[in-house]
Amino acid sequence: MVLPTFIPLPEAARKYGLSQARLRSLVESGKIRAGVIEGKMVVSEEEVREQAVTRKEDLPEWKKFAHLKGVEIGLSEASTKYSIPQVTLFRWYKKGYIAEIKRAVVSGGEKIFLDEQNVAYCAEIYHQRRGQGKWLFDDNGLPYKPKTAPLKVQI
8 A cells, every 4th residue: 555645735836836825725625635744734746746737727728829818808809709608708707717807997887808818718628629518627727527437347
């Protein structure tokens, strides 16, 4: 039996390129096991490594739109430009898959400006899957991978 290796949270963040806040969030959501030793949080190195490998920032679909990072785009403009229903874009925004750059007061209310890189990335995944499937993204904003049932071997 191999025991898991736990390392201090700041070391895990530095070693695997994740923020300490992100790691704490993963611990709170139960995706990474953690403990406290001498008053300091330690995390499962193997589980942190798995999370570091699966960041949307590492995906080719994300990198493809790097030139759009920080570019402001309104919700209705994004809907038209990327052929995605506004309600879908708004749901992705509320779930945190699409970052807000700013809000502006306009006649009749507020206008939300989104980060176009996030919108383009989400649209890419949406169109790759032809909008099919209840889940397009997992909690980390990565393309959702359904859990596969184990193969049943008959002899």
